[in-house]
Amino acid sequence: MSRKGCLGCSFPVLITIVVVVLAVGVVSLLSGALGKAIVGDVGLPELFTVEAPHVQLPAEGIFHIGGFAVTNTLLASWITIVILAFFAWAVTHRIKVIPSRLQNLLEFALEWLLNFCIDVAGEKNGRRFFPVITTIFLFVIMNSWLSLVPGFGSITFTAIEHGETHVLPLLRGANTDINFTLALALISFVFVEYLGIREGGLRYFTKFINVRQFGRGVGQLLRGKVKSGFGGIFMGVIDMFVGVLEGIGEMMRIVSFTFRLFGNMLGGEILILMMLFLMPFLLAVPFYGLEMLVGAIQALIFGGLTLVFATMAVTQHEHEASESS
């Protein structure tokens, strides 16, 4: 191994890289808002100037099918679906015992997810929950990573609305639309409740409307045991209160699922926009890396939480059975 060179590059290459990075840094400092505030406008060509970002919370409609507005986030989620479907097709239409590179990648990801499901929910339930959890995970992670691809937000079109012209991005990360995250949260919620009802039948609802203790107390009171009767009624009221609490908690899950994903993704998008505005080219790069990490974590949290709640819903009455015995 030659001692000439550093970091695996020969010195001329290294020096070129350093010079290019420095040049990009200087240009980005001068063209961004940060540099303009420090050194003032140096009159760079139009190409390097960055406009102040325009942040908009609701998704923008692109065109209408009947009365149904197709927004840019919806378009992005369709692209995600197409890409995922294409991946699935490309891997499975010629599946081999000795996997190709693409098949290997997908097998690795799916195996990891399957092991995660089995770790949390156990062998039988893990395999049952795996399809839904994986769908949620892949959909969310693909949405958030796709929104980092060049073209998202930068390809624009001009729309005329109420006589005003707007320049709108054609594509926008689907996770930044609260309707999308709400839909996903509702899917996860319905999945969990369905499993609970299927597993426990009508007994599942005793979690929310718990009158057993109350009824027992009333029964004891009618039989003349005043002291233990009132005690039972008091405990019954507390039980009912806990049931209502359980219901509120369940409803609050939808809210927390929705806003966690929406907030994280929209925040990340705005963060990158702001960094691009402050210091284009260079400063945004580390934040792109950060956003990849955040996207993966949020997808894992969404899938993992659905999995944990589903496991809780399924194993709940098992606990009750073991407690009462």
Add this chain to the structure above:
Amino acid sequence: MDKRLAALGLLGVGFFVAGSIILGVVGGRWLDTRFGSEPLWLIVGLLLGVVVAFYGVYTMLRPFLDNKQNKGNS
């Protein structure tokens, strides 16, 4: 289920606290505008929300607390 994975469920605790207090306050305000009894129901709703929030967090945390105690005793 692994206890550490079960703790994932605690990610929603913050939302639960905020949500139940907000529900109480909004409900109290709504009752106030209906009956014109400001600020009685607002205060009642707020207190109820706080109680629900604390008790809910306590019930969510209990499995983890119990486990710790059992470990200490045995």
